[in-house]
Amino acid sequence: MEIVVCVRPVPEAETRLRVAPNGQTLDADGVKFVLAGYDESAVEQALLLKEAVAGSTVHVVACGPAPRTEEVLRASLALGCDRATWVEAPAEFAADSIRAAGAIAAVVRSPLPDLLLCGKQGGDDESGLFSGALGEHLGLPDLNYVTDLRWDAGTSRFRFQRATEAGAERWEAPAPLVVGLQQAWNDPRTAKLPNILKSRKATVAKVHADPSVPPGAGQPEKFELPAPRTGAKLIEYKTPEEAAQKLVRILREEAKVLP
Amino acid sequence: MTVLVVAERTGGRLAAASLDAIAVGISLAGTTAAVVGFAAGPGARESASDLGQYGLARVLVADDPSLEGAPPCAGAASVAAAADRVGADTILIGGTTYGRDLVARLAVKWKASAANGVTEVTPADGALRIRRPVFGGRATETRTLAGPRRVLSVRPHAFPPPPSAPASPTVEPLARPEDPAPLLGPKRTGVEATAAGLGPSLGDASIVVSGGRGVRTAENFHLVEELAAALGAAVGASRAVTDAGWRPGSFQVGQTGRSVSPQLYIAVGISGAIQHLVGMVSSRVIVAINSDASAPIFRVADYGIVGDLFQIVPALTAEIRRVRSA
Amino acid sequence: MPDFSLTPEQESLRDLARKFARTEMAPHAAECDRAARFPDEIYRKAYDLGLMNLNVPAEYGGSGLALFEQCLIVEELAYACGGMTTSVIANCLALEPIILGGSPEQKERFLKPFCAQYQFASFCLTEPSGGSDAGALRTLARREGDQYVLNGEKCFITNAPHASLYTVFATVDPSLRHRGITAFVVPRSTPGVTPGKDEEKMGHRASSTSTVRFEDVRVPVRDRLGADGEGFALAMRTLDQTRTPIGALATGIAQAALDHAAAYSLKRHSFGKPISEHQAIQIRLANMVQAVHAARLLTWHAAWAIDRGQRGTLESSIAKCFASDSALQVADEAIQTFGGYGYMKEYPVEKLLRDAKLTQIYEGANEIQRSVMARELLRAYA
Numbered sequence A: 001m002e003i004v005v006c007v008r009p010v011p012e013a014e015t016r017l018r019v020a021p022n023g024q025t026l027d028a029d030g031v032k033f034v035l036a037g038y039d040e041s042a043v044e045q046a047l048l049l050k051e052a053v054a055g056s057t058v059h060v061v062a063c064g065p066a067p068r069t070e071e072v073l074r075a076s077l078a079l080g081c082d083r084a085t086w087v088e089a090p091a092e093f094a095a096d097s098i099r100a101a102g103a104i105a106a107v108v109r110s111p112l113p114d115l116l117l118c119g120k121q122g123g124d125d126e127s128g129l130f131s132g133a134l135g136e137h138l139g140l141p142d143l144n145y146v147t148d149l150r151w152d153a154g155t156s157r158f159r160f161q162r163a164t165e166a167g168a169e170r171w172e173a174p175a176p177l178v179v180g181l182q183q184a185w186n187d188p189r190t191a192k193l194p195n196i197l198k199s200r201k202a203t204v205a206k207v208h209a210d211p212s213v214p215p216g217a218g219q220p221e222k223f224e225l226p227a228p229r230t231g232a233k234l235i236e237y238k239t240p241e242e243a244a245q246k247l248v249r250i251l252r253e254e255a256k257v258l259p
Numbered sequence B: 001m002t003v004l005v006v007a008e009r010t011g012g013r014l015a016a017a018s019l020d021a022i023a024v025g026i027s028l029a030g031t032t033a034a035v036v037g038f039a040a041g042p043g044a045r046e047s048a049s050d051l052g053q054y055g056l057a058r059v060l061v062a063d064d065p066s067l068e069g070a071p072p073c074a075g076a077a078s079v080a081a082a083a084d085r086v087g088a089d090t091i092l093i094g095g096t097t098y099g100r101d102l103v104a105r106l107a108v109k110w111k112a113s114a115a116n117g118v119t120e121v122t123p124a125d126g127a128l129r130i131r132r133p134v135f136g137g138r139a140t141e142t143r144t145l146a147g148p149r150r151v152l153s154v155r156p157h158a159f160p161p162p163p164s165a166p167a168s169p170t171v172e173p174l175a176r177p178e179d180p181a182p183l184l185g186p187k188r189t190g191v192e193a194t195a196a197g198l199g200p201s202l203g204d205a206s207i208v209v210s211g212g213r214g215v216r217t218a219e220n221f222h223l224v225e226e227l228a229a230a231l232g233a234a235v236g237a238s239r240a241v242t243d244a245g246w247r248p249g250s251f252q253v254g255q256t257g258r259s260v261s262p263q264l265y266i267a268v269g270i271s272g273a274i275q276h277l278v279g280m281v282s283s284r285v286i287v288a289i290n291s292d293a294s295a296p297i298f299r300v301a302d303y304g305i306v307g308d309l310f311q312i313v314p315a316l317t318a319e320i321r322r323v324r325s326a
Numbered sequence C: 001m002p003d004f005s006l007t008p009e010q011e012s013l014r015d016l017a018r019k020f021a022r023t024e025m026a027p028h029a030a031e032c033d034r035a036a037r038f039p040d041e042i043y044r045k046a047y048d049l050g051l052m053n054l055n056v057p058a059e060y061g062g063s064g065l066a067l068f069e070q071c072l073i074v075e076e077l078a079y080a081c082g083g084m085t086t087s088v089i090a091n092c093l094a095l096e097p098i099i100l101g102g103s104p105e106q107k108e109r110f111l112k113p114f115c116a117q118y119q120f121a122s123f124c125l126t127e128p129s130g131g132s133d134a135g136a137l138r139t140l141a142r143r144e145g146d147q148y149v150l151n152g153e154k155c156f157i158t159n160a161p162h163a164s165l166y167t168v169f170a171t172v173d174p175s176l177r178h179r180g181i182t183a184f185v186v187p188r189s190t191p192g193v194t195p196g197k198d199e200e201k202m203g204h205r206a207s208s209t210s211t212v213r214f215e216d217v218r219v220p221v222r223d224r225l226g227a228d229g230e231g232f233a234l235a236m237r238t239l240d241q242t243r244t245p246i247g248a249l250a251t252g253i254a255q256a257a258l259d260h261a262a263a264y265s266l267k268r269h270s271f272g273k274p275i276s277e278h279q280a281i282q283i284r285l286a287n288m289v290q291a292v293h294a295a296r297l298l299t300w301h302a303a304w305a306i307d308r309g310q311r312g313t314l315e316s317s318i319a320k321c322f323a324s325d326s327a328l329q330v331a332d333e334a335i336q337t338f339g340g341y342g343y344m345k346e347y348p349v350e351k352l353l354r355d356a357k358l359t360q361i362y363e364g365a366n367e368i369q370r371s372v373m374a375r376e377l378l379r380a381y382a
């Protein structure tokens, strides 16, 4: 089975967010970029399938600027992906998931793989636009919020679940297919030290993103951090009953979140 | 400006998220007359009359049986055709898993600027200016969607519901346009309401009550569940709880669990680790109940009770029941 | 221009260690400390990820890292738990004599099968009668044909109860003092080898330490490292390699203490403001951060010098001694910053003080490091 997994560098979870001097975006200066948690699940899923279906290969693809994009590709190689392609593009280009999906579609179109995997949304902008856009660009069906994807060789179908508002939906689908993964239903592996060393020496194929791919996610205008919460207003009380009464009154009358 | 609102049906009703989309559509267009409804799949005709409850006068219906159990992407061509038929420049959808996926497809298919999960939309010189939380609610971005077309999904609970204005809309059937066949390949074969789904589901609920390690045992967790039941809330948990197996992983809120943004989030015996916070900080009002006044949860909470949850929570449940029955 | 930035490779190794330390080690550090539990399951994961036999060349199944990279990893691990780190890196100490002094045949025979599985080795130098004066050790290696017969007792041996392999320093003739010392590789399965019971320790309680008795233990000549009398030099060359990571271990503990103290000082209020706004606290934090930075840079410098092929005796002694003294000082200041809470076991800083203390003692007590420094220094003036 030929599997493509699309990943993207995002600021690591502990990053202290700051606004860029132009006020429009996150200030990326000094920020450490890593594989998004959702993407880790996608890579893990690709590797599980590869282990389950003999003769599979996993090709990891990412669109974005140096050095962060190359770094997440190498991290994916260290986890066990077989080859990597870096679709080089400026940060603004790659930040538009629709555009990034178009640039990646151009690279993976022929020959079409059996499965294209990605995270359910970017760990940063949470746009949730990538998998659908990639599917549309390639003329393939896409399903997002997927967990527990398996290949049923008997029926030549993928079987999986989707976590939706209705609960856990069961699905089946033939290849080729685009799938967005819900994070952490699988327990993503950690790259081993020798594989990290090997991944540093591996080749990462590099192509330039086609600049004619049109944007689709609009123009960033402003990036704001919430006014720091000043800390909770603590309720003073003598008995638990008094605390409960005061809280309920506040929630109804002041916060207006209870009828 | 002409808006097409895509209706979604769950449990025999219009999804709550669709109401958000209607509300935004009406406020953007300035009049219900410029808001056209669209409903597809099973129950589309019922959806059409439900849309009429909010004053929509025209609804396009694609009650194509092949859409039963089909993936969200299979409906994109119909939505685009509907938008073209009514001359819409804006498509609005509720920000559910279905809506978000459809937005992504339509962005490419209908050549529109797109955004998911918006919490504010305002016209800006012929374009739309949208705001949406990013980084798990730790920041907000504002973007302008220029160009003649845009497609948006609306973050659940971010807008007050549209006023009721019953009308009986004209219903126009729409044949599903030709689309590359593989879109109908994937089939839904079943649904299981998850444990969390017995009450309101975590993602959908306007109130969430979550318990943490402070609850101490699996048995004690019923305290959290009773408070949730009294409030009609969904139940969540920290990873300490799901790791310990007190409740299944589907309850987990946070970085490796679900992100929620209800109107009210009550954290019981949860310290407020960053990985938990990213999943709930965008809630509108946060209440923390914790015996440790220095717990980080109090820094993000709006209201706090420093105290023993084993005393506070039962008292709170009783008080809620009392005011509800009054 | 000297360059203090890390290469992408070094960063990814550090990230691996950081992730492992924070997700696998840190959550269990307090519990293992309290119960003096040797967390086998965590050590096994460390092995699986390649974090255990860092110094063994890759051709023999180790990770084959230079000292600088080892130090990056050790600091991250120690940030989460000093005791677990001691046990994770003890193989490096135990195997270094084979790496430095073993013949190609011995390396093939010992290192390869050892590294192919999760297991521990221990470095057996210290004896009940003395550690600092290694030249005076008493474990006797009597030659009988193509065998040696070992008799004696070692003490304070890290991981000894769990080890499957020991590198043992014994003397072929006590009257020769350090010129009689000879090194051997002794599998645990050899008759007459008996590790003692776990010692009850002040800190590093997730690690395990015990005596090892050798009673008529027969070791074939082919398991001797180098020749008779070369053991002392081999032990010293080994410690020249492994001392620097102890500087990194101490730096990790100090960094953790600083982080706890700084974060707490912003939260804790007294006299109507966060204590971080009192100048006395600010000065303390400023002193702590100086110590941490200096410890790290001295450690990096020693590792860099050794990786360039220098012997690095002076540099590594400076690094180990300064970093360990700093760790104790910074941990102490962290407790002071926490006030009464710092003294409570419920808070993480008192453990740091107990863990920091060991770094001044093992792998050459700091008194010995200072006498080494003085010797190396004065040599330049003599």
Ligand SMILES: Cc1cc2nc3c(=O)[nH]c(=O)nc-3n(C[C@H](O)[C@H](O)[C@H](O)COP(=O)(O)OP(=O)(O)OC[C@H]3O[C@@H](n4cnc5c(N)ncnc54)[C@H](O)[C@@H]3O)c2cc1C
Pocket (backbone or CB within 6 Å): B211, B212, B213, B214, B215, B237, B238, B239, B240, B241, B252, B253, B254, B255, B256, B257, B258, B268, B269, B270, B271, B272, B273, B274, B275, B276, B279, B289, B290, B291, B292, B295, B307, B308, B309, B310, C022, C023
């Ligand atoms: C990679 C990674 C991903 C993670 N993802 C998530 C995630 O998605 N979601 C998540 O939640 N966590 C996640 N975590 C775990 C997270 O770091 C915390 O360990 C976890 O959130 C702690 O849960 P807790 O607040 O319930 O427990 P604790 O931190 O132990 O807090 C328990 C709290 O209960 C209070 N308490 C105790 N007794 C009482 C009482 N009688 N009355 C009132 N209060 C009491 C205590 O004061 C304390 O504040 C993740 C961690 C990692 C490393």
Ligand SMILES: Cc1cc2nc3c(=O)[nH]c(=O)nc-3n(C[C@H](O)[C@H](O)[C@H](O)COP(=O)(O)OP(=O)(O)OC[C@H]3O[C@@H](n4cnc5c(N)ncnc54)[C@H](O)[C@@H]3O)c2cc1C
Pocket (backbone or CB within 6 Å): C122, C123, C124, C125, C126, C127, C128, C129, C130, C131, C132, C133, C155, C156, C157, C158, C159, C201, C204, C209, C358, C361, C362, C363, C364, C365, C366, C367, C368, C371
């Ligand atoms: C937890 C732990 C783990 C250990 N792991 C190992 C291990 O795996 N393998 C191993 O072989 N050993 C190990 N050791 C032993 C450790 O290396 C010794 O404890 C250390 O070398 C000091 O030796 P000693 O305890 O015999 O003290 P002594 O040598 O008796 O010294 C006592 C004091 O006198 C000072 N002193 C001694 N000589 C001089 C001098 N010439 N000038 C000035 N001061 C002097 C010392 O610095 C010390 O302060 C471990 C120890 C501990 C506590």
